[in-house]
Amino acid sequence: MNEILQKIKLALAEQNLSQAEFAGIIGFSTGMVSNVLSGKVKPSRRFILLANSFIESKMSPGAACKKKREFPNGQRKVPLIRWEQAATYAPEAVLSEAEVEWLMMTGSPGQETFALRVEGDSMIPEFTAGDIIIIDPTVEPVSGHFVIVSIEGERRATLKQLIRDGGQIFLKPLNDRYPIIDVTSRPLKIIGVVIEKTKRYA
Structure with a gap:
């Protein structure tokens, strides 16, 4: 479990994404993302699946920019x-x-x-x-x-x-x-x- 959380944090840092932007991409509230990444809440299977999909899509800086355009903050x-x-x-x-x-x-x-x-x-x-x-x-x-x-x-x-x-x-x-x-x-x-x-x- 700690491994997936570390991967998420690393992906956010590499792509310069905030937790709020990440929450909008995977369709969860900012509060839920914050609680999961801080270890306060155990992530659901759906959270893990969508987070893994997000991580796997980050193959290049260009992909990250495209992803941000496709999932702007305030959308889910x-x-x-x-x-x-x-x-x-x-x-x-x-x-x-x-x-x-x-x-x-x-x-x-x-x-x-x-x-x-x-x-x-x-x-x-x-x-x-x-x-x-x-x-x-x-x-x-x-x-x-x-x-x-x-x-x-x-x-x-x-x-x-x-x-x-x-x-x-x-x-x-x-x-x-x-x-x-x-x-x-x-x-x-x-x-x-x-x-x-x-x-x-x-």
Whole structure:
């Protein structure tokens, strides 16, 4: 373990990168990087994997400059997962860049943030098939939020608008062709709140 930490510190020194810049590159908070490098916190498998990938990419000063342009401070990668994965998604389970597609986000998305590609037409016109939505599981859902929900007995998670009316809970599709779902008495898990939407054309 000490060997990987020493390699990280050496790579940062050689490339003249701060801990904050390194954190932005591998998608962890500056505080987490600081705690890991100081030995206060044991790094996760994902941290080690991404750190090793970072170290291996530093073959020349030119590569370092390119890496910094590709991952400027204030950006981090977010995994684009499948709908089948959403119901049981765990950030620590995403171990390899080869396993999923990664998206770059600006701002300060949480460590548990992930993305999904919209499917179907139940949420048109606001969400159309192919749109990319960013979900933060740490945001407290309130009535009116667009949420990703896992309903007991259903294989896939779903995107709907959360409606709370008194003691009742509904999942509302925006497309009038689909019925509003009363989930007041149904076991369900709100996986996260949609915080952003992007659209790709190519």
